Amino acid sequence: MNLLGVLPYWQLGPWELGPLTLHSFGLSVAIGVALALSTLGSRGQKILGVSGDRMQNFGMWLLIFGWCFSHVFEVVAYQPHLILEDPLVLFKVWGSISSVGGLIGGVIAFLIWRARNPYEDHVGWSNAAAFSLPIAFFFGRIGCALVHDHPGADATHFALWDGIRSVFGESLPEIWPLALQYPDGVPRHDLGFYEAIVWFFLVIFVYTTGRKPRRRGFYLWTLPLLYAPFRFLFDFLRVAPGEAGLHGDTRYLALTPAQWVAIGMFVLGLYLWQKFRNEPLETWKGVEGQKSDDAGKESAGKDDAAPPAS
Template sequence: MLVHPQFDPIAFSVGPVSVHWYGLMYLVGFALFWWLGTYRAKKDSWRQMDAEKVEDLLFFGVLGVIIGGRLGYCLFYQPDFYLTYPSQIIRIWDGGMSAHGGILGVIIAMLYFAKTRSINFFTLADFVVPLVPLGLLFGRIGNFINGELWGRVCSPEFVLAMIFPQAADGLPRHPSQLYEATLEGLLLFVVLWIYSKRPRTPGKVAALFCLGYGICRFVVEFFREPDSFLGLQALGLSQGQWLSLPLIVIGVFVWVWAQRSSKR
């Protein structure tokens, strides 16, 4: 049976300033977005992007991820607390980010960018979504380094069973952060990157992201320990699963719409 390595959450310090691994993982995700986005923009003119647009898009995307992720966590997971103590919303350094909220924030950022740059929204979305899973990948690695968001209790004989000292019960659990990093991150990136290599009907790549992320997150939630302050919700599903269902529905709807558009 494995034991979580108990990494130091602080990567390094410069004087009084400490840089955390979790923050570095976000920076790695943003850097990869810029690098791969610039590569594709230069390589394929049909994407209607260039290096300058990628940089501008990254700026708005960062705002969308941070603001949307934070507000999503506050409203989706602990609305009563944050509505009672709204000043706590800005304390992002205390932790609390929602991937679903971050996705909503990025959608809003893309809507603004597409409108101000006169780009079709779905053309822009199809450019953006293959670059998103790597950010999810490194975000989940950050969760693992912090020893947080661990999985549900499992058999000690399971090959990946792991003890998380932060979980006071000391029981073996699934390292669900790594499951999410593999499915929502690496696997989804490979699928979307390959599928989007050639022109597709606008909206199809974005639809595949919604379906892929929604399904992967829904499945992994069966192995992830629900938040202690929420527990399981209706029908025995977690909050993360309920938030993933609309993404799956949107993915199906957009895929069908794009398929019919291609026939017309």
């Protein structure tokens, strides 16, 4: 077997800092949250003319509710037997989480916020949050990749790579180059690593497209349409429960819970595209307001400098 194409199994941390233990996953998530909230604050100021503090409080509400719901979803969808053993497991939000559950929780949190804030620009606020989302998810998935908590199926006979080798020749490595050599001796797909790559390009996408005004609601439909197909396909590479002694993903009608959510996400993206595709370009209120203030100061300066009338 030619293992030249297999990435080595690496692991970063944990680090002992006196009585504290610092984990790479938690550190990565913390960095992602901080950067996402900072981006949301500056984005809100620039586009909506809303203070950064208000936008970041909005983001914290989405984050906290989404995190709690991500745990509830993970238990209900992936490990329902735990509820029978201990119903209080639903409230142990420091336990296992599901990223798609967090997305659903974020949507629910936004709907609650919208009901309590009926006079705000709901499209503008949610669009700013969607713009910031890839940053948080990219660092979250980096954390997953550092601890390899999403081991996938055996990549030895990965159909995609076998097809590429049949076209370009067997001089290519025998094993899929992005596979990791797991401690059990099997080259496996690392789903956290794969998703980190996708979210990296989505971060580039939002920063590239976000340099100028887009149609209202632009990120509310583009991000679901871009992300959902990857998540749907990636989950075919996950291990089944108990496979090779690993904690795999439960299937419902041959699909994982995340795949069903990805289908719903894609449909939602299509609906929002239909809803917002003819919307006008955003008016960047913060930028326009700053221009007006600058123009006013300049005009006032000229008036002050003008000689008195004779």
